[in-house]
Amino acid sequence: MTLSVDIRHSLGDFALEARFESAGRLTALFGPSGSGKSTLINLIAGLLRPNKGRIAVDGRVLVDTEARIFVPMHKRRIGMVFQDARLFPHMSVAGNLRYGRWFTPASERYAKMDAVVDLLGIGHLLDRRPAKLSGGERQRVAIGRALLASPKLLLMDEPLASLDEARKAEILPYIERLRDETKIPIVYVSHSVAEVARLASDVVVLSQGKVAASGPTEAIMQRLDLLPAEERGEGGAVLDTKVLRHDQAFGMTVLGSQAGEIRVPRLARPVGATVRLRIRARDVMIATEQPTGLSALNILAGTITAVRPGIGPTVEIAIDCNGAIVLARITEQSKHTLRLALGRQVFAVIKTVSFDSATTGAGLPVEADG
């Protein structure tokens, strides 16, 4: 799938001018509130008509103001999951799920009711009314409803933003399964580094109505300067890891990555499962010699490949650990004292307890299980 967008749109004082292409499995539109990401997704869905520009999915032109093309939303075959689930209150959950099938030509129906119900774990809810569901259940039903219309592209507009942390943790694994087990490409709007780092294959960063950057998630997440101020502390390296073994005695899980073994609090995932691990730059210390007598369990050897000024009295240091980049945010003073510079051999030090469910993305750590 390739999504190509080149549009200009103004709403009152706000002007959106976006141009990008993405071919990712899950493309995140990322930016602070007011950056224009929701406007952009509404333009793709056809809920808004751009003043000017062109939007195409896989070569199929949805909007082209110059050629006077505007495909109405009900003909786009683009699924949408809204922040507020927007279920139909006068229908049961099953009625909501079946709604889109009516309007899908039989030859293009690829989504199967049983498979979607299984995927989202909503089998026990089918007879209920939307008013009787919890926020998390509603959102899962809304995802199922969009999927069962067999869309060519699925848009998700901050689907977790109105949920509390526990509900988010409940839904995230389902979105991961959706990404990994179905073939449908997803565009996901979010302002949360945790969600984007965990879910996205590609990121388009929006800032004040303009595309600030776009590229693979690993690269974008290291550009702390691109992150909104209140989310900057969440930025850092994103590593794809595998569960090597669980350490029953100490309640830990050992993850294997390109950078080396990383110990995190016990995860409820089987051995061999892949875990996308985010290492916050602010959680990484730098040592110039192999540290001893230190409580931190994760010590990764590497070479400094970049030194960038950070916000305030900080610098951001990229360390190449066997091909994987780990990012550290330290003070200007430490850099000066340790004489850190490009090419220097150093050790990145990360406390095991600095990992939590938001960064290991494998559900809540299982606590005190024996």
Next chain:
Amino acid sequence: MNWLLDLTPDEWNAVRLSIKVATVAMIASLPPGILLALLLARGRFWGKTLLNGLVHLPLILPPVVTGYLLLLTFGRRGPAGAFLAEHFGIVFSFRWTGAALACGVMGFPLMVRAIRLSIEAVDRRIEAAAGTLGANPLWVFATITLPLILPGLIAGAILSFAKAMGEFGATITFVSNIPNETQTLPSAIYTFTQVPGGDAGALRLTLISIIISMVALIASEVLARRVGRRMDIE
């Protein structure tokens, strides 16, 4: 109870006619009522205020004036009346159909108002969600909007029915007071009060009129509650 049900054939006819006239007025008003309510709730066009005023006119004009205007337009020599009689064979003047027209027109503002309010209360974002699922605007209206405004629709229909049951001024001006043809309950009661010894008949019809209105009101309450319970808003 016996004296209550001991109606003369003319009185029974008035009761039957009234129910027929009110039912036809209500049902015939529904489609244009929904259309106008939609237009007023959602439309953005020049002259909307004027249209709104026109719809409400029967509410503020003296009923006799409305009746006379109907006579001028839908009477045998009126432009609309002559056209309809010639091309469709529909005659209003001095027929029960004319009574239904008068009652429908008088109840129209109440019906449009109730439906309009319920349309304005519909969350348009839910309709947009249906659109993204592939439903074209007509399907969205039929499967989402219409079921969601059902309580308002019922309320509007009952208001129109109740207004038709009680309508007097416009009806008697437009189609007069002909037993078995245009003499509805209020006209019949009025006739009784104009003749000596008509008190008993007037009282009987008054009680029947109260019973019909109460039954209609209770039925609408029950119906609206059942619909409302079916779809507690999130």
